[in-house]
Each structure stands twice: as structure tokens, then as C-alpha cells.
Amino acid sequence: MSKMYYRELYCGTPVRYWAGMALLGTIVAIAMGAAFYMEHNGHWVTGMSNQVVWGLPHVFAIFLIVAASGALNVASIGSVFGGPMYKPLGRFSSLLAIGLLAGGLAVLLLDLGRPDRLIIAMTYYNFKSIFAWNIILYSGFFAIVGLYLWAMMDRKANRYYRPIGFAAFFWRLALTTGTGSIFGFLVAREAYDAAIMAPMFIIMSFSYGLAFFIITLIAAYMWGDRELGDLRLARLKNLLGVFVGAVLYFALVFNLTNLYVTQHHGVESFILLNGGVYTAMFWLGQVLIGGIVPLFLIYSPAFDKARWAIAAASVMVLIGGFFQIYVIVIGGQAFPMSIFPGKEVLESSFYDGTVNAYAPSLPEMLLGIGGIAIAMTMVAVGARMFKVFPESLEDPGEGA
């Protein structure tokens, strides 16, 4: 295998790079405006309420945070599992992971009731709270992945490459366990309170993270006019297929388990049969767009090396993943809590016993999209400053 050279991202003409940056910057600026609008007026201007307390920004944030830990997988395969085809992609994998996490956390922070109290969140810890643990896991992720990137880029630090690679891999597993457990530890709501949430979120992160990785890799190599070989993409594509199948499997086990428990029949029929928009999002969004169609695009011999099919499958995995998180976060809150088992609520001023309405507002949407733009801006700036992308990723002659 010929020696790999890494180079900063230049996109032919400066205009091409800076135009891209300007576009991302504009989206981020609009998102900041939206966040200011919501914080200034208070959350009543959003779709959120005392019934659905986590809205669209949480969907975006959790989606990005889950994808972030998954984006690191390509680097982990290269260092922990010794995959030579993946090793040259490790730097970009780490950079993307940092960017996605930063984007997700920015959205999460700006959706808090008191985002100005970030310093309190960083200094007051209740160690029984999985949320507090997550704050530590997120901060640690930045530090460890930063070191990992350094170990990959600095020849002098190369001896730390493997131990840091292992540390980063275990940290990312812990991080997604923490994210899944935010829901897994909620005894109050029937849609949550399941230990399977943690491993399910891990497998979701594998899938979304890799899909993000493939899309951004293809985009960056087009943007920078660099060679990207079919063989490597085919490897990534096949791996994505396995992850997409695994996500479907976990969704199946999760729902089958709930279907066995009579107490959970209500919430199951809400998600699977008569939940209106949530049922549609589950079957059409999560299962069809996010699962079955991508699997077809990935495994059908008709699209063997078709790059558009790989890109389309990745985008659909992301769209399906977004719907999956939407159904978990908002569908789970929309379903009424069982405060009075065996009773029907005839009257309540606080929407007891009824399906809670939630309609996302424009500012929430703009803030969420801004999170993706923040992630992409960080990746674009990072790739310009550091030697992250191999000059060429053309297929190796043989072996590998």
C-alpha cells in the first residue's frame, strides 16, 4: 500500500470554500436569532408546553449527539479492530464526531430555560442524575477524542495511538449508554423505562454516525476535488447495511417485549396503530424510509457501486433516524401518563388522560437545523486547519 498523505482541505478556488462557509455561517446566524427569540419571549412561543416539555430542539440535539458517538466508529475500527481500509479515515471520523457533538450540545444548551446558567450545569452535580453523568461524559468525549486526533496526527504521539483509541472506544460506548439511559431510567412514562434503551441507542448511533460519515465524506471529496475510491465506499456501505438491519432488529425486540406486557398495550397501539402522525412516522419514516429502502439500495446488485445509491441510502438512514428519535422523544410524551390506572379522566385543566398535542414551531426548527450547520462548520474549519483528509482515497492496488 502506498504511503498516505494528508492535506488541509482546499476547494480549488478560495471562493468555493468561503462560499460554503458563508452559507453555513448564515444558517448558524439564523439559528442564533431563533434561539434569542425563544429565550427572550419565553418558551410559550415554541410548540412546547407543560405536557410536551421536550420538543423539536431535543430531537435534533439527541439525534446529533447519538450520531456523534457513532461517527467515531470508523476511527475505532481502524485502531481498536485493526481495519487497514478504515485507518486513513480515522482523523476525519474523530473530527466529525467532535463537530456533531458540539452541534448537538449547542442546540440542547440553547433550548434550556436558563442557558445562561451553563456554569451552574458545569459546577453543581447531582451524581444520582444520569443527566449530570452525561455532562461529564460529553466533556470527557471532547477531551479524549481531541487527544485521539492528536495521537493520529502527531508522529511523536503515535505510541499513544492504540491506548487512546481503546479509551475513546469505551468512552463512546459509555456516552451512548448515558444518552439512552436518559429515557431508560424514566419510570414515570410507559414509552420509556426500559433497559434496552441503552443498547438500542448504541446501535442507533452506529447507524446514524456512519450514515453521517459517508455523506460528509462524499461531500468533502466532491467539494475538494479529491479522489475517493469505490472499494472503500463499498466497505462503508456494507457496514451501514449491517447497522441498519441491527436498528430494525432492536426496534422489533423493543416493541415485541412491550406487546407482551398488558400494561403497555396502550402505548404500543398508540405508536403502532392509532397514534396518527406518530404511527405514520414509525412505519413510513423509521421502518420504510430509514430501514427497508436503504437496505434495498445497499444490498441490491442493481446498485452495486452506484455512488448516488450509497448517498441516497445514507440520507434516508438519517431521515429515518430523525423520525425514530422524534417518535421516541415526542411520541413518548404525547401518550398520556397513567396516573390513575383503571380510571378514565372526564375533566382536567392540565390535559390529564388525553393525547398531548405538539406542533413544532419555526424557531425550534431553525435552531435544530442550526445545530447541524454548527457541526458542519466545525468540520469544515477543522479540515481546513488540520491535515485530516487523505490527499487521495483511491483504491489500493491490491491487498489491504
Next chain:
Amino acid sequence: MSVKNDQPDMNRRKFVGTTVAAAGAVVVAPGVLLHTVAGADSESQGASAKHRWGMLIDANKCAEGCSACVDACNSEHGLIGHDRPATDAQWIRAVKLKDLNTGHINRLVMMCQHCEHPPCVDVCPTGASFKRTDGIVLVDRHICIGCRYCMMACPYKARSFVHEDLKDQSINAPRGKGCVEGCTMCVHRIDRGETMTACQEACHKDGHGAILFGDLKDPDSEISQALKSQNSRQLRADLKLNTGVRYSNL
């Protein structure tokens, strides 16, 4: 007479020892003193584990169409609505229930159940959700970051998020935009030594007497006697949170 002696001077050693002890006492004493002073009035001024405040709500006495307790709570704590029921704060609410099998109809009021093991306190990342030693579950408005995880975790939908700017606040309950809040069991009254919450007072005034507030740890209190003599239940007792609010005739 000069004594040649390689033994140390015991007087000097004693002097050093005494000095160190005195200096130590000077450093430590004010701390001990302050600590004692701070703890001295804990019985009368702060929360005490000798009490556990609770409520008993009689679902048979909660009158149809009555909103006395809700109105009293709102004015006591300065909860001003904006005609936006989905986002307006509600610390107490009336709920009308029908048994799915028997068709029996009940009415009761819901508020923070002041659990012994509150899930909101478990999940709060900063410790803003906390339980006083006398069992009252509160939110520290100074360190609440408005993440709303407690609202996700509460099995009783007992909390509200302040969705807008606040005006004309009540001195009884300082509130904060972007923070989460809920029933305080009129902690300001308890700390003044009063024995009735605003909701109980209003309910009694209207002649219903559906709400009984008192000390669950005092065996002679009215609430303890009532709980001993009649059947009552906790909502979502399966969660084993040991709520401070109990219901009878439900």
C-alpha cells in the same frame, strides 16, 4: 552553676506545645462557635426531620364545579394565567375521574405528591430539585437550569415550566422565567409556624373540608388520626415513592 546537658529544655518544649494548642483553638473555635450558633435555632427556623408534612384528600368531599383551592393557590403564589392553558403554570388542579369498570365518578385535586423518594430529585442534574428534611419537595430557583428533566420524570405531572416573563410576583413564592416549579406545600406558611396551607384554608372556608394538611410524623395530629382510622391510598403506589399526599374514598 552551669549544667551541661544535651537534653532539650522542657520548659521551651512546653511553651511551644501550649502556643500551638492556643493557636489551634483560636483558629478552630470561631468555626465551632458559628456552627453551634447556626444549628441552635434549627428547630424553630429551618426544616426539621422531626416532621413530615403531608395531606389527605377526600375524593368524596371535593365538590363539583368548585375551584376554591385552585384560586387560593394562584393568588397565594402569584400564579397569573395568560389564557394559554397548555403553558400556564398550575400547581394544583381538579380532576374528575370515572372508574372504567364500575362507572363510579370521583373528583379530586392533584398537586406535587411530595414523595419520600422523589424521581424529580433523582434526575435533576444540578440538585436544584431537592427534598427538605421535613419531606417538602422544592426547586431551588437559583440553580435550576430549566432542562425540564424533572417534568419528564414526575409520574404525577405535578410541575410547570415558567414559559414567559413574570410580573407582579408574590413575596410568598419567588419564581423564575425559564425555571421549573410546583406546589411548595405553602412552605412559607409552615416556616412561619402556620398550620394550614392556602388550598386547605380555602376548601374549609367553602365548607367542603376535602383537604387535610398536617404532620404525618406526629401520631396525635388530625391527619395521622384520620389516616389511621380510614382507608387511604397513594397514587401510583406501585412505584413505591411513599407520597406525602394521600387520597381517601378514591
